[in-house]
Amino acid sequence: MTGRQMITDVQNTWCPGCGNFSIQHTLKNVLADMEKDGQSLDNVVLVSGIGCHAKIADYLNINSFYSLHGRTIPVATGIKLANPGLTVICCSGDGDCYAEGLDHLLFAAKRNIDITVIVHNNRVYGLTTGQYTPTSPRGFKGKSTPAGTRENPFNPIELMLAGGATYVARGYSKKMDLLKTLVREGINHKGFACIDVLQICATFFPAADYYSSRVYDMTEHDRSDFTAACAKAREWDYNGDAPIALGTFYQKSSPAFEEKMAVRNKSAVEREQAVRDLLKTRT
Amino acid sequence: MNEVSVLVGGKAGDGINSAGAMAAQLLNHLGYRIYLYFDYPSLIRGGHNFAIVRGRETATGTCGMKVDFILALDQETVERHKDAMKTNTAVIFNTDVVKAPGQGIPVREILAAEQAPVIMGNSAVIGGFAKAAGISWKTVEDVFSSHIPKGTDQNLRVARRAYDMLKTVHPIPPCDNPPIPLLTGNEAVGLGMVKGGLEAYVSYPMTPSSSLLHFLAEVQEDLGITVVHPENEIAVILMALGFATAGKRAAVGTSGGGFCLMTEGLSLAGMAELPIVILMSQRTGPSTGLPTYTGQADLLFVQHAGQGEFPRLIVAPGSTEEALYWSEAAMHIAWEFQIPAFILSDKTLSEGTYSTDLSRIPVIPHGNPVVWDKTTPYRRYADMPSGISPLAFPGTGGAVVKVNSYAHDESGITTEEADLVAQMTRKRLRKEEGLRQAMDRYPQVTVFGNPSALVSLLCWGSTAGVCQEVAGPLGLRVVRPVVLSPFPIESLKKALEGAGMVIAVEENATAQLATLAGQHGITCQKKILRYDGRPFTPELLREKIREVLS
Numbered sequence: 001m002t003g004r005q006m007i008t009d010v011q012n013t014w015c016p017g018c019g020n021f022s023i024q025h026t027l028k029n030v031l032a033d034m035e036k037d038g039q040s041l042d043n044v045v046l047v048s049g050i051g052c053h054a055k056i057a058d059y060l061n062i063n064s065f066y067s068l069h070g071r072t073i074p075v076a077t078g079i080k081l082a083n084p085g086l087t088v089i090c091c092s093g094d095g096d097c098y099a100e101g102l103d104h105l106l107f108a109a110k111r112n113i114d115i116t117v118i119v120h121n122n123r124v125y126g127l128t129t130g131q132y133t134p135t136s137p138r139g140f141k142g143k144s145t146p147a148g149t150r151e152n153p154f155n156p157i158e159l160m161l162a163g164g165a166t167y168v169a170r171g172y173s174k175k176m177d178l179l180k181t182l183v184r185e186g187i188n189h190k191g192f193a194c195i196d197v198l199q200i201c202a203t204f205f206p207a208a209d210y211y212s213s214r215v216y217d218m219t220e221h222d223r224s225d226f227t228a229a230c231a232k233a234r235e236w237d238y239n240g241d242a243p244i245a246l247g248t249f250y251q252k253s254s255p256a257f258e259e260k261m262a263v264r265n266k267s268a269v270e271r272e273q274a275v276r277d278l279l280k281t282r283t
Numbered sequence: 284m285n286e287v288s289v290l291v292g293g294k295a296g297d298g299i300n301s302a303g304a305m306a307a308q309l310l311n312h313l314g315y316r317i318y319l320y321f322d323y324p325s326l327i328r329g330g331h332n333f334a335i336v337r338g339r340e341t342a343t344g345t346c347g348m349k350v351d352f353i354l355a356l357d358q359e360t361v362e363r364h365k366d367a368m369k370t371n372t373a374v375i376f377n378t379d380v381v382k383a384p385g386q387g388i389p390v391r392e393i394l395a396a397e398q399a400p401v402i403m404g405n406s407a408v409i410g411g412f413a414k415a416a417g418i419s420w421k422t423v424e425d426v427f428s429s430h431i432p433k434g435t436d437q438n439l440r441v442a443r444r445a446y447d448m449l450k451t452v453h454p455i456p457p458c459d460n461p462p463i464p465l466l467t468g469n470e471a472v473g474l475g476m477v478k479g480g481l482e483a484y485v486s487y488p489m490t491p492s493s494s495l496l497h498f499l500a501e502v503q504e505d506l507g508i509t510v511v512h513p514e515n516e517i518a519v520i521l522m523a524l525g526f527a528t529a530g531k532r533a534a535v536g537t538s539g540g541g542f543c544l545m546t547e548g549l550s551l552a553g554m555a556e557l558p559i560v561i562l563m564s565q566r567t568g569p570s571t572g573l574p575t576y577t578g579q580a581d582l583l584f585v586q587h588a589g590q591g592e593f594p595r596l597i598v599a600p601g602s603t604e605e606a607l608y609w610s611e612a613a614m615h616i617a618w619e620f621q622i623p624a625f626i627l628s629d630k631t632l633s634e635g636t637y638s639t640d641l642s643r644i645p646v647i648p649h650g651n652p653v654v655w656d657k658t659t660p661y662r663r664y665a666d667m668p669s670g671i672s673p674l675a676f677p678g679t680g681g682a683v684v685k686v687n688s689y690a691h692d693e694s695g696i697t698t699e700e701a702d703l704v705a706q707m708t709r710k711r712l713r714k715e716e717g718l719r720q721a722m723d724r725y726p727q728v729t730v731f732g733n734p735s736a737l738v739s740l741l742c743w744g745s746t747a748g749v750c751q752e753v754a755g756p757l758g759l760r761v762v763r764p765v766v767l768s769p770f771p772i773e774s775l776k777k778a779l780e781g782a783g784m785v786i787a788v789e790e791n792a793t794a795q796l797a798t799l800a801g802q803h804g805i806t807c808q809k810k811i812l813r814y815d816g817r818p819f820t821p822e823l824l825r826e827k828i829r830e831v832l833s
Contacts (some may be wrong), residue, residue: 004683010696045528045677050688057685058697063677065528066687066697067521068551074518078525078533079677081509082483086529086677104521107514266507274505275474279641282464283311283429 004041006032010058017206019173019199023091023120024056026179030187031062034087044087047076049096052127052201053120056091070100073108076115077257084114084258087187094121098134098154109163109192111257116186116193119156122201123238130204137239142204157233157249160194161226167193168229169248172215173200174208178246185248191256198244211244218247226250285340287315287455288350289412290367292333292360295326302354302405303334307465307636308426309409309418310338314458317465318343318748319636320818325490325574331359340458344602344637344748348822351453352416354408355381373453375411377404386415386449393444403434403441410442417454420446466639468632468745469495469536471603472562475610479560480618482531483509485523487516490574491630492536492564516541520548520559527557528686530676532614536562539581540571546588549623553593555686556664556672556711558617558624558652560610565629567816576816577630579744580791583798585625586768592708594715596624596722597768601729601747603637605765608644612725615649619721620671620714627767629790631745631818648724657681663695666706670713719769727771728764728778736760738832739782741807742789743767743796749819750788753828764796772803784808786831790818 006028014020035041044062048054050069057064067075072090080088090097097105097119108115124142125131132142132149135156139148160168167189171179179197186193198215200208214236222228229250236242266274287310291303300321307317315338323332335346350367353360355376361383368374374385381387388411390404397403406427413423423442431438466474473495476484486496500510509526513519519535526533537545542563552559565581567573585597596616600606610626617624655661655675661682665672672693675682685695690704698704729747732754739760742750747763754761762778762785764771779785787797787807792814797807809831813819 008696040680042680042682043678055697057687061683063682063684064686064695065525065555066685066689066691066695068547068688071517071521071548071551074513074521075525075528077513077518078483078485078522078527079529080525081511081522082526082529082531082533083676083678103514104518107518261509261511263503263507263509266505271477271506274502275477278474278502278505279464279466279639281429282466282470282639283462 004061006061008059008061012059013055014052015202017200017202018052019122019201020053020056020120022173022176022179023118023197023199024059026176026183028060029180030183033184043085044089045079046089046091047072047079048091049093049101051093051096051125053091053093053096070096071104072097073101073104073115073117077108077113080113080115081258081261088115089187090115090117092117092119094119094123094135095125095133098156106159106163109160109165109194112164112166112191112254114191114256114258116189117195118183118186119194119196120199121156121196122199122205124201124205126201126204135238153238155233155237156196158230161230161233161250165194166191166252166254167248168250169195170246171195171197172211172246173197174212175215175246178217182248189251191254214242214244215246216243218245221247223248223251285315285456285458287338288347289336289352289354290333290350290364291336291354291356292331292364293356295323295330295332296328297332297356298402298405299332299334299356302409303336304636305409305426305430306354306412307336308430309413309422310336310455311462311465311638312422312426313338313418313455314460315339316342316460316638317636318345320346320631321634323575331363333360333364342602342638342640343752344635344745345752345818345821348820352412354412355383356408357381371453373415375408375415375449377408386411386452388445388448393441396444397437397440399437399441403438406438406441407445411445411449413442414446414449415452417451464639464641465636466603467494467634467636468603468606468628469564469634470498471606471639472610472626472628473499475607476534476560476614477506477508478607479611479614480532481508481534481614483511483523483526483533484536485511485513485519485533486536487512487519487541489538489541491566491633492538492562494634495536495562516544517548520545523559524548524552524555524557527559528677532618534560534562534614536564538564538566539568539584542588550589550591551688552623553589553591553595553711554688556621557686558621560613560617560624560626562626562628564633565627573816575630577745577790577818578814578816579629579789580795580814582627582743582767582795585627586799593711594620594622594718595768596622596718597627598625598766599627599744600632600765601744601763603639604643606632607639608647609765612647612649615647616718616721618652619650620718621674622714622718627744629745645726650721655679655682662693664691664693664707664710666693666710669717670710671717715769722766722769722771725766727766728762728774730778731761731763733758733760735781737781737783739779739785741779741785741787741796741800746788746790746819749821749824753821753824757828767799770799770803775800775805779805786811786828788819788824790814
């Protein structure tokens with residue numbers, strides 16, 4: 001199917017000013033470019049979790065799996081292992097994959113499965129109307145923590161570097177050119193790619209001024225240098241006041257999990273024979 | 284009827300299971316039908332392990348309390364199993380570590396004479412057993428050549444020394460059967476799944492399901508399947524659903540605790556209409572319970588697991604033949620109806636070794652998956668009269684495949700519209716009507732023994748063997764539903780026709796099948812329940828039946 005209408009007719013229910021619009025727009029443009037480059041979008045699968053971000057599965061007119069909260073990555077891993085010819089993209093939330101599904105995220109990085117995870121990191125639970133997430137700053141006053149949280153946020157960039165991710169980047173929903181570059185790079189990267197996207201939640205965490213006054217593009221950074229990547233990742237800890245680096249922290253070429261797991265398919269006849277041979281060894 | 288029982292005991296790490304397997308193969312080659320039960324605590328070294336090999340002229344699936352031979356690899360074996368001794372039980376032991384009446388084998392001395400490694404010590408014991416049982420040296424050679432491919436000659440020399448030292452005290456008469464494959468329940472489940480087209484097996488280790496993971500991992504190259512061991516059971520089932528989404532036949536395996544973690548994924552499979560086969564192998568619960576012991580306490584859990592209402596297939600095979608048949612069938616049925624399908628097993632079946640008579644396995648009357656014919660725009664959840672929507676997989680030209688965990692419309696787009704939600708609920712449930720009709724082509728309920736007997740045992744799963752063995756001579760009927768969902772009420776009523784007394788026999792404390800049957804108007808007048816982690820023995824069951832009938 002070529003020249004498809006990229007956006008479905010489904011009524012969009014994101015709040016006005018929501019950062020999800022930027023991410024969807026970016027993804028749509030990246031997909032359109034891929035199609036222009038001769039790649040069939042029939043071979044693209046989007047997997048989303050549960051949360052505001054996840055509605056993108058209804059809005060984008062491509063193959064999709066609207067999964068459970070926290071469970072984008074295992075589904076995406078299964079799809080990719082089953083058919084390595086597919087391009088598999090996960091749109092996931094910060095509550096989704098830094099809380100409920102953190103184990104899956106770390107293991108996907110560890111395995112280097114060739115999927116691209118875009119984290120819509122608005123640092124608050126939106127759809128459940130405003131509770132703190134693993135990346136909310138300490139002291140965040142949400143509905144479950146009216147006096148402010150008493151725990152520090154995760155630094156997902158550091159987590160991903162520790163987990164072994166071979167492409168780690170941070171974008172910002174108000175820097176769309178850079179975001180498009182990162183998403184395209186992530187998809188083209190052969191291996192596990194994680195892009196943490198600082199995203200505005202217009203209703204529960206409207207942090208645009210905070211981000212806009214602190215973000216900068218990493219220009220001098222050597223993305224192949226793991227130590228430098230770790231240092232850069234620690235510059236801002238998602239809590240204190242510091243400059244916020246945007247761009248690619250780290251990239252490394254390494255065999256992907258699905259390549260290492262490839263099994264030669266057997267015909268039905270070969271299988272029958274294998275079963276018969278096996279039964280002989282048990283007699 | 285010829286029958287013989289051999290108990291092999293020792294410490295964990297002594298290779299009891301493999302020594303038992305060799306004894307089982309010797310009996311197999313004498314024409315006996317085998318059941319091997321392996322009893323072990325949840326630890327790696329030390330602790331008491333024992334295997335009981337039971338050989339009978341006709342099929343068996345249970346072990347008795349008394350044995351004809353005891354092969355003792357440690358002193359505890361002799362002490363602990365005194366109750367298993369008959370007046371003529373032959374005890375064969377390793378004189379290095381055991382003092383007992385019977386015939387001793389100086390294992391260390393034999394190994395030294397043959398310059399053989401310690402690991403070959405059990406070959407001496409097996410050689411000694413063969414002689415004590417009057418098994419021909421030719422048979423020993425055949426079995427060692429087939430089942431010890433590495434170092435066969437040295438093992439045979441070790442065995443021969445013990446064979447020459449011992450006297451024949453308890454000759455086992457050969458039976459008129461050819462040897463047939465010995466398989467564990469889990470191996471049979473795996474091979475059945477493979478015959479049903481399995482392409483990926485995903486599992487996290489949990490006794491008593493783990494041996495299926497190990498088995499399929501070992502043979503994955505030969506069979507051309509992908510085997511994945513992910514971070515936890517949540518990932519297991521979601522990954523398998525990813526495989527199904529991409530068009531690959533996938534299965535998972537676990538036990539109760541792991542299945543608890545899978546239930547959100549199970550419900551997703553129900554809502555998103557993704558085919559998946561689940562081996563749920565029960566052990567003693569609740570919670571961690573007895574990891575290496577058996578139980579049948581998860582029937583109602585599996586029946587009801589997962590939020591919401593959706594059709595599911597549950598089958599509980601009672602032998603390796605049934606495990607082969609039903610695992611293959613479950614794979615086909617899961618894909619025909621796009622539903623989750625359970626193989627409900629337990630420790631007794633999963634880890635027990637059975638003679639497997641392939642000639643007894645009938646042809647499977649399965650249908651085929653409905654596939655998109657490309658004549659109309661693709662809608663993943665098209666509302667067909669059967670409730671079954673044609674399948675297409677991502678990568679199919681012209682199809683946008685939208686799979687959804689939310690309530691959705693026919694295209695797979697989320698909806699909260701009342702009429703549509705109700706319509707799609709009916710669509711999913713309509714599949715159960717078709718499933719019920721399809722299941723009428725299958726042997727859903729088995730009847731054994733005297734079909735017109737007034738007293739019938741009602742059992743399920745691995746207790747098949749013990750119930751059949753006990754009921755036959757007592758002239759009772761044994762009715763056993765193999766399919767437990769959709770519950771085969773008509774077939775079950777027919778099978779129980781004329782039975783004035785129905786006795787439920789189950790390895791749980793609340794009689795779960797009896798509860799289920801009761802919901803459909805079938806009353807069990809009596810219940811015989813065991814829930815200490817151990818399978819029924821024929822002796823115990825016979826005694827309990829006498830009690831309830833007196």
